[in-house]
Amino acid sequence: MLAVVLVAMLAIAGEAQAAGRLRKTVTATAGVTVTDGDRYAAWVRGQDVRVLDERNGKVSSHPLPADCRAPDALGDGQVAAVCGDQIKPKDIRLLDLKTGAWTSVPPDGFAARVAGALKLRVAEGRPSPSNAT
Numbered sequence: 119m120l121a122v123v124l125v126a127m128l129a130i131a132g133e134a135q136a137a138g139r140l141r142k143t144v145t146a147t148a149g150v151t152v153t154d155g156d157r158y159a160a161w162v163r164g165q166d167v168r169v170l171d172e173r174n175g176k177v178s179s180h181p182l183p184a185d186c187r188a189p190d191a192l193g194d195g196q197v198a199a200v201c202g203d204q205i206k207p208k209d210i211r212l213l214d215l216k217t218g219a220w221t222s223v224p225p226d227g228f229a230a231r232v233a234g235a236l237k238l239r240v241a242e243g244r245p246s247p248s249n250a251t
Contacts, residue, residue: 149188152197158215160197162188167197169215180218183211 153159159170166179167189182188185208186201195215202208210223 150190152189152192154192154194158192158195158197160189160192167199167213169197169213171215178215178218180213180220183220186211189213 149162151159151161157172159172161168162182163179165182167182168177168179170177182199183201186199187204189197189199191198197213197215199211199213200207200209201211211220212223213220
């Protein structure tokens, strides 16, 4: 019985210690929070993409291009944002988390497939005539 009580006390102490490390909740964000499941998490606050690097605990801010929506994906050290209007996106921009530089993905190839996927989402799962099989 003493062992059970001791284990319970250690568990409670561990939870209390973990709770002490919680950071302040961020409010007034836009879109969703995206993560790579390992190191980075990103969200939009105001006109900036905020990125948490869990290795060093630092949060950096990067201006979101004016015609881009909140990021939809994060992986391989890059945040991806679709730019242009919702029905006809013009390109995808990638934020390199090491350099803080945005680059555009060419409008053909990958960007065209993503634009087609967005049309499906906007049509609530109904394929548009150009995507019908």
